[in-house]
Structure formats: C-alpha cells, structure tokens
Amino acid sequence: xxxxxxxxxxxxxxxxxxxxxxxxxxxxxxxxxxxxxxxxxxxxxxxxxxxxxxxxxxxxxxxxxxxxxxxxxxxxxxxxxxxxxxxxxxxxxxxxxxxxxxxxxxxxxxxxxxxxxxxxxxxxxxxxxxxxxxxxxxxxxxxxxxxxxxxxxxxxxxxxxxxxxxxxxxxxxxxxxxxxxxxxxxxxxxxxxxxxxxxxxxxxxxxxxxxxxxxxxxxxxxxxxxxxxxxxxxxxxxxxxxxxxxxxxxxxxxxxxxxxxxxxxxxxxxxxxxxxxxxxxxxxxxxxxxxxxxxxxxxxxxxxxxxxxxxxxxxxxxxxxxxxxxxxxxxxxxxxxxxxxxxxxxxxxxxxxxxxxxxxxxxxxxxxxxxxxxxxxxxxxxxxxxxxxxxxxxxxxxxxxxxxxxxxxxxxxxxxxxxxxxxxxxxxxxxxxxxxxxxxxxxxxxxxxxxxxxxxxxxxxxxxxxxxxxxxxxxxxxxxxx
Numbered sequence: 001x002x003x004x005x006x007x008x009x010x011x012x013x014x015x016x017x018x019x020x021x022x023x024x025x026x027x028x029x030x031x032x033x034x035x036x037x038x039x040x041x042x043x044x045x046x047x048x049x050x051x052x053x054x055x056x057x058x059x060x061x062x063x064x065x066x067x068x069x070x071x072x073x074x075x076x077x078x079x080x081x082x083x084x085x086x087x088x089x090x091x092x093x094x095x096x097x098x099x100x101x102x103x104x105x106x107x108x109x110x111x112x113x114x115x116x117x118x119x120x121x122x123x124x125x126x127x128x129x130x131x132x133x134x135x136x137x138x139x140x141x142x143x144x145x146x147x148x149x150x151x152x153x154x155x156x157x158x159x160x161x162x163x164x165x166x167x168x169x170x171x172x173x174x175x176x177x178x179x180x181x182x183x184x185x186x187x188x189x190x191x192x193x194x195x196x197x198x199x200x201x202x203x204x205x206x207x208x209x210x211x212x213x214x215x216x217x218x219x220x221x222x223x224x225x226x227x228x229x230x231x232x233x234x235x236x237x238x239x240x241x242x243x244x245x246x247x248x249x250x251x252x253x254x255x256x257x258x259x260x261x262x263x264x265x266x267x268x269x270x271x272x273x274x275x276x277x278x279x280x281x282x283x284x285x286x287x288x289x290x291x292x293x294x295x296x297x298x299x300x301x302x303x304x305x306x307x308x309x310x311x312x313x314x315x316x317x318x319x320x321x322x323x324x325x326x327x328x329x330x331x332x333x334x335x336x337x338x339x340x341x342x343x344x345x346x347x348x349x350x351x352x353x354x355x356x357x358x359x360x361x362x363x364x365x366x367x368x369x370x371x372x373x374x375x376x377x378x379x380x381x382x383x384x385x386x387x388x389x390x391x392x393x394x395x396x397x398x399x400x401x402x403x404x405x406x407x408x409x410x411x412x413x414x415x416x417x418x419x420x421x422x423x424x425x426x427x428x429x430x431x432x433x434x435x436x437x438x439x440x441x442x443x444x445x446x447x448x449x450x451x452x453x454x455x456x457x458x459x460x461x462x463x464x465x466x467x468x469x470x471x472x473x474x475x476x477x478x479x480x481x482x
Contacts, residue, residue: 002028003020003024003025003028004028004029004032004165006168007168007217007218007219007221007222008070008071008074008168008169008217008218008222008225008226009070009071009221009222009225011025011073011074011168012069012070012071012072012073012074012115013070015059015062015072015073015074016062016068016072016073021059021073022055022056022058022059022062022072022073022074022117023052023055023056023059025055025073025074025075025168026051026052026055026075026117026119029075029119029165029166029167029168030048030051030119032164032165032166033046033119033166036144036164036165036166037166039142039147040141040142040144040147040160040161040164040166041123041138041139041140041141041142041157042077042122042123042141042151042157042158042160042161042164042166043077043119043120043121043122043123043157043161043166044080044088044090044092044120044121044122044123044124044136044138044157045080045087045088045090045120045121046119046120046121047087047118047119047120050087050118051075051117051118051119051120054117054118055073055075055117058072058073058115058117059073061115062115067114067115069114069115069229070114070225070228070229070249071111071114071115071116071169071225071226071229072114072115072116073115073116073117074115074116074117074168074169075116075117075118075119075167075168076111076116076117076118076119076167076168076169076170076171077118077119077120077121077122077157077158077161077162077166077167077169077170077171078108078118078120078121078122078158078170078171079121079122079124079155079157079158079170079171079172079173080092080121080122080123080124080157081124081127081128081173081203081204081206082104082105082107082108082121082171082173082202082203082204082213083101083103083104083105083108083202083203083204084101084104084105084108084118084121085101085102085103085104086100086101087100087101087118087120087121088100088121089101089121089204090121090137090138091124091126091127091128091204092123092124092125092126092127092135092136092137092138093126093127093137093350093351093352093355094137094331094349094350094351094352095324095326095330095331095346095347095350095351096204096324096329096330096331097137097330097331098330098331099329099330101202103202104202105199105201105202105203105213106198106199106201106202106232106234106236106237107171107198107199107202107203107213107230108171108202110229110230110232111171111226111229111230113229114229116229119166119167122155122157122158122160122161122170123136123138123139123141123156123157123160124136124153124154124155124156124157124158125153125154125156125178125354126351126352126354126355127204127206127317127321127355128154128155128173128175128178128206128211129154129206129317129354129355129358130153130154130354130421131152131153131154131177131178131181131414131421131422131424131425132150132151132152132153132156132409132411132414132415132421133150133151133152133153133154133156133157133160133182134150134153134411134412134414134415135153135352135353135354135355135415136157137352140411141156141157141160142160142411143160143163143185143186143408143450144160144163144164144186145163145186145187145408145449145450145451146408146448146449146450148410148411149185149408149409149410149411149450150185150408150409150410150411150414151163151182151185151186151408152181152182152183152184152185152186152404152408153178153181153182154172154173154175154178154182155170155172155173155174155178155179155182155190155216156182156185156186158170158171158172158179158182158216159172159182159183159185159186159188159190159216160182160186162186162188162216162217162218163186163187163188168218168222169215169216169217169218169222169226170215170216170217171213171214171215171216171226171230172190172213172214172215172216173203173206173211173212173213173214174190174192174211174212174213174214174432175206175207175210175211175212175313175432176207176210176309176313176425176428176429176432177192177403177404177425177427177428177429177431177432179191179192179214179215179216179440180192180403180428180431180438180439180440180453180455181403181404181424181425181428181440181453182216183216183403183440183441183453184403184404184440184442184451184452184453184455185404185407185408185450185451185453186408186451187442187445187451187453188216188217188218188442189215189216189217189218189219189220189222189223189439189440189441189442189470189474190214190215190216190217190223190439190440191214191215191223191227191437191438191439191440191463191466191467192212192214192431192432192437192438192439193212193213193214193227193231193437193463194212194241194435194436194437194460194461194462194463195209195210195212195239195432195435195436195460196239196240196241196435197212197227197231197241197243197246197437197461197463198212198213198214198227198230198231198232199213199232199233199234199236199237199240200212200213200237200239200240201234201236201237201240205316205320206313206316206317206320207312207313207316207317207320207432208239208316208320209312209316210309210312210313210316210432210433212432213230214227215227215230219474219478220252220439220441220467220470220471220474221249221252221471223439223467223470224248224249224251224252224467224471225248225249227246227248227463228246228247228248228249231243231246231248232246241461243461245461245464248463248464248467250464251463251464251465251467251468251471252467252468252471253468253471253472254471254472254475255290255291255468255472256287256290256291256292256468256469256472256473257290257291257292258291258292258293259287259291259292259293259397259398259465259469260292260293260295260395260396260397260398261284261287261292261293261294261295261396261397261398261399261400261469262294262295262296262297262299262392262395262396262398262399262400263284263294263295263296263297263399263400263401264296264297264298264299264302264392264399264401265296265297265298265299266298266299266300266302266303267299267302267401267402267427268401268402271405271423271426272402272405273405273406273407273446275407275444275446275447275452276402276404276405276406276407276446276452277402278444279443279444279446279452279454280400280401280402280443280452280454282443282444283400283443283444283454283473283477284400286473286476286477287400287469287472287473290472290473290476292469294400297392297395297396299388299389299392299399300388301381301384301385301388302426302430304381304384304385305385305426305429305430305433306422306423306425306426306429307378308378308381308382308385308433309425309429309432309433310361310422311361311365311374311375311377311378312375312378312379312382312433313358313362314358314359314361314362314365315362315365315366315375315378316362317355317358317359317362318358318359318360318361318362318363318366319362319366321351321355321359324346324347324350324351325343325346325347326342326343326346326347326350327342330350331346331349331350332346333345333346333348333349333350354418357418365378382433382434385430385433385434386433386434386435389430389434389436389457389459390459393458393459397458397462397465397469398456398457398458398465398466398469399456399457399458400454400455400456400457401427401455401457402427402453402454402455403427403428403440403453403454403455404424404427404428404453405423405424405426405427406424407446407448407450407451407452408450408451427455428455431457435460436457436458436459436460437457437458437460437461437462437463437466438455438456438457438458438466439455439456439466439467439470440453440454440455441453441454441456441470441473441474441477442454442477443473443477454473456469456470
C-alpha cells in the first residue's frame, strides 16, 4: 500500500506492526512536498533535518514499546501561529519574520507526547485575519483541487497540506470558522472544539474569547484521535476547562437512530449557492435514512452574527496586536527618529493591509464615545446568540447546515472586496460567538470539481455526539464515492 494512502491512525498502526517505519513515512511526505510545494505553497517553514532526526528517535521508542498511542510516528504540520520551540513562528507576517520562540504551545507538546512528528509550519492569513490565505506575507497558498482557487482561511496552509498529501494531519486555529471553512474548500475534515477544551497557551492570540485550536484530517476517525491527543486541562491557560470525557475515539459509532437534527431555515436563504444547498440537503436525507429525525426550524439572530463577530474580534485583535512594537521581538524599522516614530514605521512596514484594517476598526469601537454604542452592544448580542442556540439545543441534538455560501472562490476574487469576504463567514462565526463545537466534512463536489462541505454543530462539550453523527454520515458518503 502507498504510504500516503494511509490515514493518520492507519499509518501509526502500520508502523507499530512493523509494516513501515516513521522514517519511511517522513520520506514519503517529503517526496510529496518536493513534488507539490512549489505550486501549493502550504508551508512557511520546513525543518527537514529536525523532522528526520525526530522520526528516527520516535521509531526507536515505538520499537521499544515506549510510544503506543494512535498517532505515534505520524508526520504532522502545525499552523504558523502556534509557538514551536527553536522553530520560527511568523503568523505569516513580516513583523514576526525572525521570531523563534523559546517554548512550544501546549497543543504541540501534547502531540509530541503522543509521538507525532512535526514537519514544519503552515501558511495562513496574516495573524489569522482572512478567509483565503491570500493575506500572508509569504505568498498565496493554492487549493490542491484547483490551483486557480483559494484553499480558504485562515488555516488554509494546514487544509491544503492535508489535501495535497504533504502531511497526514495538521493543526489549525478557528476564530470565526478558520478550521471549518478551509476544510470545506479543500475536501478534508476540520473540527473546532468547545471553547476551553484545547489549551490556547502558545497560540498567538487574534480574538482571545473566540480562538480555539483544532485538527484538520483526512477522515473523522483521525479527527477524533487528534482531538483526544490535544485536549487537556492547562493551568497556564485561564480559560482551559477540566474535562473527564476526552476519550473521543469511543464515539466512532455508525449509528444516528433517534438523534434529533435541526436545519435552520435562516441558513438557506439568499446568497447560498444552489449546488451547496442541494448537497447539504442530500446529506440531511442520508442521515434521515440512517434513522435520524431531521426537521427545519427558525434560528434567530443569524443576520446579526457578522457585525457582532467583527466588532468583538477586531476589538480583541487591536488589544492583542499592541505587543508587536519593534522593541521586544520581531521586525523593527531600519530608520526612525525617536520612540514614537519607530512604533509607527515598524507597524506600518510590518503589518499587512487586512491586519491594519482590523486594528483600526477595533481601536475605533473601543474608543471613548463608541465603546457603549458598538463594543458593549456587540457583547449583548453575543449573549443573545448563545441563548438562541441554547433554545435550539433544548429541542435538537445537532444542527446541520452549510459551511460556506459557495465553494472555493478564485484567487483574487475575495481580496478585492473585503466585505464580501466577511459575509462568507455567515455560517461559521456563530459557533465561535457561542463557544460551541462544530465540524466540517465533505458532502459533495460541484460542477467545477471543487469540494462542498457539510457543517454539524453540537451543544457545548458534546463533541462525542458530533463525531458520532459525522462518522455515521462519512461511512455512507465514502461508500457512495467509491
């Protein structure tokens, strides 16, 4: 069997069974990177020497029986906003072009404990601000399905790397859909966990009350295994939650009998591509045929989600990005007159246009006289959106809908119209505002040959229910695709 055809869990099992080694798996990945990377541009930084060194050490530990987990020996890609000790972490920004952290993010450490082997750091929208991976200072990432199209964002590099076979799975971060939307565009599985399930320690913050780290994988089984590895309580993260139910792989059951699934009518109005709509409704019929009770309902406040999200996220971003001043670390302007001039020139030269736009928007909504009118009002609407979901989950086990209004747009289309790009997040951002878990998985291919994604949303801490329904659907869909 071709090594790259294995899923992450299958590869680890094959390594433990002696059919293949961790080093051979890494060789296969680098052969694919050498073949595809010049076109796809999924990575910002690759450490080939360190990857092979770690793979060799990991193989020895597996042979000694010291590493027995489901991800032992598996090559992984890490989004470039997760700190990695000794390896450059740029957030795809010029302002952090030379930043090498002295510590690793907790999620990265958890993967290392599980025996996964890091390949390198994946490309992203600068500071995770964007939906296309076109705002990166290190070039555009292209969709492996069609390189004229975007891979989505901001975790576009991670999604593209998985789709292109340049890794077996990847980590991303999701502030308003940044795992689920690129997963949908690239035809892979992406899961945003309940807020607080995965430690944010070592994640370079965009919107601290919304950010969450999660997996991008080839299938739902891999997704469950990776989430099981990275979920942990962490005293270094004050928002980290102590959970006892993190054995997510136990939810890989092909059964949705009696499960109640709601479809929000609000998600199927104007602006939704007809092919996406048909594929999502076909997926709903598949789950109904497997025994789920599927019905439509009204989910209020959907129209307020985008202004609420961009007000809160931009406000938090303007505070979080204050630390990049050219003094403590990162890029510093070459010539300046005095401290304030250095600040201005460093930030003007170091930040890209989209980041500057969001900093200015955030600074405006937090400024005197506008705080109550915008930011405080947005926080109140956020609470109302959470209440609307609470009411929905009193009736339904899951909510089903599209991930994005269309399949992946062509490169250059979204960036020329930022408002259109923001509106593309309509189906994903409410999940972050309410702190809920959501998963994206493939449910079809449009007439342009691009993947269509299905989104399932669960109540807080109900990832197992989410995984079970996603796995059940995937079993049927994968048989149909064969």
